[in-house]
Amino acid sequence: MTCRRGRGPYRGTMSDTPPAVAGPPASPGEPPVPGIEAIGLKRAFGAVKAVDGMTFTAPAGAVTALIGPNGSGKTTLLLLLAGLLRADAGRANVAGYDLTTNNLDARAxxxxxxxxxxxxDALTCxxxxxxxxxxxxxxxxxSGDxxxxxxxxVHLSEFAERPARVLSRGQKQRLGLARALVHDPEVLLLDEPASGLDPRSRIELRDLLRGLAADGKTVLVSSHVLSELEEVYDHAVFVSRGRTVDTAGPAAEPVKRGWRLDALxxxxxxxxxxxxxxxWSGQAGxxxxxxxxxxESARELIxxxxxxxxxxxxxxxxxxxxEETYLSLDEERI
Ligand SMILES: Nc1ncnc2c1ncn2[C@@H]1O[C@H](COP(=O)(O)OP(=O)(O)OP(=O)(O)O)[C@@H](O)[C@H]1O
Ligand SMILES: [Mg+2]
Structure with missing residues (x-):
């Protein structure tokens, strides 16, 4: 299931039924379809079904949040989409290229x-x-420029000529982000990019992701820090136990949620x-x-x-x- 939050056109759906998906460009002159389209992706490690039939789209020009508990298959999914793991079943198109048949075109x-x-560690940044x-x-x-x-x-200029071993954890994360951006890719796959970053770097990361989406890039980002994704995401894909999870999208906002009121x-x-x-509930005073x-209900109440x-x-x-949607999933960590 995907959730939409207003920005930009959204063509994507998620269901167990694979949607019709464009293949690689029909002719050499035809531009490839942007974004990510995954259909029934599966990958097991022995008896563990890490990704057990995931179908979703992440459109270009938007930030799509990948959300799920520990062990739900986010990293495995991202590795499949990055072309670094082979799927047992299903297929994925990235920037219009089928990862199975056009792996190098997609990975570029x-x-x-x-x-x-x-x-x-011995090389400089x-x-x-x-x-x-x-x-x-x-x-x-x-390449130098x-x-x-x-x-x-990524605010690492002062470390440009210093060996990577001197970088702190957060600085290494930023070097990892720089590595992901160095060839100006159309599709960004970011696994917990905010992990280890200080507050300022997190804000800068948020701005960077929004800027990339505004430039037309496809950004798929996993994170546990839901409050930070709230600020940056356009769409959300919820996963659990290797599967995409069916939930209501926030755009529809069908369920009641808690609102805090305070008055003089x-x-x-x-x-x-x-x-x-x-x-209402709350302590006296x-x-x-x-x-x-x-x-709309909040506006009427005000x-x-x-x-x-x-x-x-x-x-x-x-x-x-x-956070509310995530908690309402009632899914467990594995
Ligand atoms: N190389 C591997 N060999 C065996 N099992 C694996 C391997 N990689 C992942 N798994 C298993 O697949 C499942 C999904 O793991 P994955 O790393 O994709 O989860 P995740 O959603 O990224 O979790 P986290 O939020 O903790 O990063 C887990 O049960 C994990 O133990
Ligand atoms: Mg992970």
Missing amino acids: RIGWMPDVFGTW TEILRTFAHAYGIDRRT RVAAILAR DPVGLRTFLDNAGIP GDVVVQLGGY RAAVAADVPLHTVSPVSGRL
């Missing part, structure tokens, strides 16, 4: 950032990135809610939580409170939509 357009970026740039076919005359620009983009006059707020017949159906002269100063969802 993919930027992959693993959850832990292992690198050559510049040497590492130039090595990858050359592997992607960027010529030596231009490109690598310098990427290092600046807490007693007046409670009296107002009682008179309006709105159940503090804020209260009410269950509302969505933004309007009624203002009309009743209740000095309301805070109305906010108790948790983010992703």
Whole structure:
């Protein structure tokens, strides 16, 4: 199931029924279909069905969040999409290229950032990135400028000529991100990219992801830090036990969720809610939580409170939509 949050056109669906999917370009002149399309992907490790039939699309020009508990198959899925693991069944198109039949074409357009970026500790950051740039076919005359620009983009310029072994964990993560970006890929696959980053770096990462989506890139990003994904995602794919999970998307917002209210006059707020017949919970004198159906319900409540002269100063969802949807999945870690 995919969830949509407003930005950009969305063509994708997720279901157990494979949708019709475009193959590689029909003719050499025809541009490939952007984005990611996965159909019934499966991959087992012995008896463990790590990815057990995942079908979804991640459109170009958007950030798609990949969300699921530990062991639900996110990393395995990303490895399959990066062309680094072979699927047992199913297929995936990345930037319009079938990973099975056109693996190299697809991989040339993919930027992959693993959850832990292992690198050559004795080489400098510049040497590492130039090595990858050359592997992607960027010529030596231009790779220097490109690598310098990427290092600046991830705020590692001062480490350009220093060996990778001196980098902290968060700095290594940023070098991993630079590696993923060095060949200007169309599709970014990022596994827990915020892990190990300090608050400023996380904000910069968020801005970077939004900028990449605005440039038309396809960004698929897994993370456990749902509050950070809330700020950046356009669509969400929820996975559990190797399968895509069927949930309602936040755009529909069919279920009630908790909203926190606070007023300069807490007693007046409670009296107002009682008179309006709105159940609330909360400690005496503090804020209260009410269950509302969505933004429109919140707007009506604010309007009624203002009309009743209740000095309301805070109305906010108790948790983010992703967090709420995630917790409502009722799925377990494995
Ligand atoms: N190389 C492997 N050999 C055997 N089992 C594996 C291998 N890789 C993954 N698994 C198993 O596949 C399942 C999915 O693992 P995966 O790493 O894809 O989960 P994940 O969603 O990325 O978890 P996390 O949130 O902890 O990163 C797990 O049960 C894991 O133990
Ligand atoms: Mg993982």
